[in-house]
Amino acid sequence: MDKNTLIGFTLIGAVLIGFSIFSRPSQAEIDRAKRQKDSTQIVEQSKPVQQNNAKADALVEKNTVDSTSLFFNASKGVEQLVTIQNDLVKVTFTNKGGRVCSAMLKKYNGQDGKPLVLFDAKDSGMNFAFDGKEGNILTKDYYFQPINVTDSTVTMRLNASNGGYIDFDYKLLHDKYMMNFILTAKGMSNFFPTSTKSVNINWSQKARQLEKGYTFEQRYTSLTYKVVDEHSDYLSETKKDRQDMTEDLNWIAFKNQFFSSVFIADQDFTKTILESNPQEENSGYLKDYKADMSTFFDPSGAKSTNMQLYFGPNHFKTLHASNDLSISNKDLELEDLVYLGWPVIRWINRWFTINLFDWLSGWGLSMGAVILLMTIIVKVLVYPATRKSYMSSAKMRVLKPYIQEINEKYPKKEDALKKQQETMALYSQYGVSPMGGCLPMLIQMPVFMALFFFVPNAIELRQQSFLWAPDLSTYDDLINWGTNIPLLGNHLSVFCLLFSITNILNTIYTMKQQDMSMGGQQQMPIMKWMMYLMPVMFIFIFNNYSSGLNYYYFISGLIGILTMVVLREVTDEKKLLAKLQANKAKNSQKKGTGGGLMGKLEALQKEQERIQKEKMNRYKK
Structure with a gap:
């Protein structure tokens, strides 16, 4: 590097150093810049605070607006519970909404x-x-605000800032499951439009599983309602269901198998929407109920909205007596909550079965003994029809040799019509009808079916033990294995098993008697298998049913078998045949065919045969 180059770099360095010293900020400028940086950080840090303050200001502004509302003071408070009760029911209210929040039944x-x-x-x-x-x-x-609180009454008051109020007056009736509920407005006319004539109500409740058997209790748990001037109806018990009602309703019931919450409107419910939604097993609930409806409301307070609430058992006579407690003196027909079967069967249960059951229960017997005595009494009452049915079968049995002769006379299939005609002619001559045993059996059916509907709805059987069954209102699970088997469950009801066994024995005996009375005409194999298969199927169908019902069917089947055996022993078939031969002699003295149904059938067959012959002759020509 030469001397000139060295001098040049030295001058450049001196210029750079001098420029840096000259351009360096003074201490005042440094302090000013530092203050600006700090203020910027403060502004950035203050933004969330400012945002929160803005929200707070908005809330304050909103509260300021709400504070002018008529019920601003009632929007704040502390929840309080108030209880009223009598000897039967304890009802708890919450001041949040002024509503019933709990109902306890003391006797159950x-x-x-x-x-x-x-x-x-x-x-x-x-x-x-x-x-x-x-x-x-x-x-x-x-x-x-709870006021006027006594052992059986409470008024829930919603105070308005203008001095007016809305009152919910509750009064639990003495020794009843019924509670009066009256809604009144005072000093509120200016708040409501002059067109206001109704109030909307949203009512909901989850139906608890209160019994041991989910499946059986679910089957008898339903949202039930009564249409004005008509009978009651209900939503599906097995699937989600909804009804938009066009008719006015007297009452709506959130019903369990044995207990119900019923909401009754003196001025009727209108514009009602009902919903029922089944709940999963092991959830602790059976159904989720909802009801949205309207009812009368007078904003001026000149007339009250009258309603009632029933929290109690589905006991037929208790519900029937509750009709007399109606504020409007209507026949509420609350007893419809106890389903007693189809029209004819319902009347049998209402006027016979219930009264017989109450009479026997009044003796202080166990429920198992009551069912036993009821079954015996029913069997005695239908014995004449049972005997007539048996005697019809016995008459055909003693005529078996004559029927056999006809079968041998016409062995070919193409002679079936002639064989049938002669068989019917024989029955007519002896005064016997193959259909004679059917009508008595049909007469008995409504009586037997009546108990099928009565027993599962009899709350008296609830938690009543008998033999190995701890509760006759649900299944007995003396035999159980803990795991679930499809179609059967986790248990085998002993009463259900006994019921099925007696049915099998009864079927074997009945089929044997029919074969003996048919004179060699064998029944179709598939029909026989069906008859034997049904009692086995009962094990799967009735295993979850109440042990009281299976016990009734077991006793009924057992008595039926014993009755048939006794009738067989006391019937002298030789005397019976002699009587039939006397009938034949009497009928042979008359012109034409024998009388009665068989005579008419015989005449009808002859006429059909004549028509067929005419057709054949016409065809040949």
Whole structure:
């Protein structure tokens, strides 16, 4: 590097150093820049705070607006519980919404042995929606003030800032499951439009599983309602169901197998939407019920909205007596909550079975003994029809040799019509009808079916033990294996097994008697198999049914077999044949065919044969 180059680099370095010293900020400038940086950080850090403050200001502004509403003071409060009760039921209210939040039945126990709780706050809800001029009132959002509290009454008052109020007056009737519920508005006319004539109600409740058997209890748990001036009806018990009602309703019931919560409107429910949703097994619930409806409401307070609530058992006579407690003196027909079967069967149960059951229960007997005596009495009452049916079969049996002769006379299939004609002519001559045993059996069926509907709905059997069954209202599981088998479950009901065995024995005996009376005409094999298969199928069908019902069918089948055996022993078939031969001699003195149904059938067959012959002759020509 030469001397000139060295001098050049030295000058460049000196210029750079001098420029850096000259351009360096003063201490005042450094302090100013530092203050600006700090202020920027403060601004950035303050943004969330400012945002939160903005939200807070908005909430304050909103509260300021809400504070002018008519029920602002009622929107804040602390939940309080109030209880009223009598000897039968204990009802608990919450001031949040002014509603019933729990109902306990003192005379009945749950599966835990404690007094039965029909529902509590988490299971239920009730909200009244009033349409106001400037907004809606939803009672579930407000705290009511409990006043006039006694052992059996309470008034839940929703106070308005203008001095007016809405009252929910509850009065539990003495020694009854019924509670009067009256809604009244005072000093509220200016809040509601003049067109307001109704209040909307949202009622919901989950039906608890209160019995041991989920499947059987589910079958008898349903949302039930009564249409004005008509009979009651219900939503599906097995699937999700919804009904948009066009008719007005007297009442709506959230029904379990043995207990119900019933909401009754004196001025009827209108614009009703009902929903029922089955719940999963082991959830602790059977159904999820919802009802949205409207009923009368007078904003001026001149007339009250009259309603009633029933929290109690599905006991026929208790429900029937509750009809007399109606505020409007209507025949509520609450007893329809106890399903007694189809029309004819319902009348048998209402006027015979229930009264007989109550009479026998009044003796202080166990429920097992009551069912036994009922079954015996029913069998005695239908004995004349049973005997007539048996005698018809016995007459055909003693005529078997004559029927056999006809079968041998016409062995060919093409002679079937002639064989049938002579067989019917024989029956007519002896005054015997093959159909004579069917009518008595049909007469007996409604009586036997009546108990099929009565026993599962008899709350008196609930938690009543008999022999190995701890509860006659549900299945007995003396034999159980803990795991679930399709179509059978995790147990085998002993009463169901006994019922099926007696059915098998009865079928064997009946089929044997029919074969003996058919004179060699064998029944179709498939029909025989069906007759033997049905009793076996009963094990799978009735295994989850109440042990009381299976016990009734077992006793009934056993008595039926014994009755047939005794009738067989006391019937002198020689005397019976002599009587039939006397009938033949009497009928032979008359012109034409024998009398009665068989004579008419014989004449009809002869006429059909004559018509066929004419057709054949016409065809040959």
